[in-house]
Structures are given as C-alpha cells and as structure tokens.
Amino acid sequence: KAGVTQTPRYLIKTRGQQVTLSCSPISGHRSVSWYQQTPGQGLQFLFEYFSETQRNKGNFPGRFSGRQFSNSRSEMNVSTLELGDSALYLCASSWSSGGAEFYEQYFGPGTRLTVT
C-alpha cells in the first residue's frame, strides 16, 4: 500500500507571498492532520480534517488554513508568508470512522518551505 505523499518536496518563497501544499493520504484513510516542524519549536499541530471538515485546530494564526477534498486529499495554505514560516510541513493520515477513537498517524516525507 502506498504511503502518504506530499508535493512539492521543496519550496522557496519570498516574504509576503502565499503558498499551497498538497497531501495525499494512505488509501482508505479519511483523517488528515498537518504539523509544522522547526528546530526551535519541534513538531507542532496545525489542524486535522475528516470528511472535508476541520475537526481540530492548533494555535496558529489565521494565515494558516487548510481544506480536504471528497477523495480525502488535503491542501494547506499559508498566506502573507513570514520568515518564521520556514519549516518542514508534515502531513499525517490516520484511519478513522468518525467517532472518538484514535489510530496511529502515518507521516509523509514533508515539504521543506524556505521563506526569504
């Protein structure tokens, strides 16, 4: 079974621009979560989507947004990029039936975003 895929793998943007990152979950997984990883803050939760609905959101400004499509693929968008947004953005998928249960999250390789 194919793993989580993320595109693009590397991205260089200029301050003030916006960026869209894409994630395709493992086949059959309906939950997709996004994380930001930086050397200083480690792995931090951005948001989680299930059946095209955001179920949970971390403590990030509104410049960070996301969505999920009917095929469970997800995108996240960062508007008005700042230098501090430079990070590895990781997508993780998990099997979920929509209830309160939780299963392991499987991560993709990440998108390395550099803001100059």
Add this chain to the structure above:
Amino acid sequence: EDQVTQSPEALRLQEGESSSLNCSYTVSGLRGLFWYRQDPGKGPEFLFTLYSAGEEKEKERLKATLTKKESFLHITAPKPEDSATYLCAVQARYTGRRALTFGSGTRLQVQP
C-alpha cells in the same frame, strides 16, 4: 495542557551498547502514547503505540514500555543504522483533542 519531555536530548552509543530513552508526559487522560523514529530530512516513521500502564511492545532491537507517568524506549545491542531522532507523542482522551503532542526528541548516534 498536555506536555511531553524527552531525555536525554542527545545520546551517543557504541555499537552493541544498550541504553534507554525516557519520555515523561502529563496529559488529562491518556488515550495513547506513540513512538516515532525520524531520519534527517524525512517524516517520522511510526514505531509503537502504547495504551495503558504496564504495556510493552517490541520490534527488533527496540522495546517500549509504559507507566502512568513515563515511557521508556529500550535499545538492545544497537547498530549504526539505529541512528536517528526518536520522538515520543501523546494523545489525550477527550473527544476533539485528536492532535498529537510531541516531545522534542532524542538524537541517537550509534558509532561502529
């Protein structure tokens, strides 16, 4: 607020020298504790899930254990290919709090 603290920050071992990594956690009702391995420039790779105190899981040279306040990842006779950052994460029991809270990781280097 959920918190995860990992120690040591970095660990250097000789090949074959066994050791343990520590993960201390504070969470309002633990649903699960997760161990991941992360190689440079890659996403975390899932290793184990532990759900209740006393539970143990093994995979090759790795063994994870869980108490009510901490988890240990024991590495027996490590090899250079075990070099990586090992991350611990917890998930709270409350509905809606599905996010994983991660520790800062332990960077393990195994020298031949």
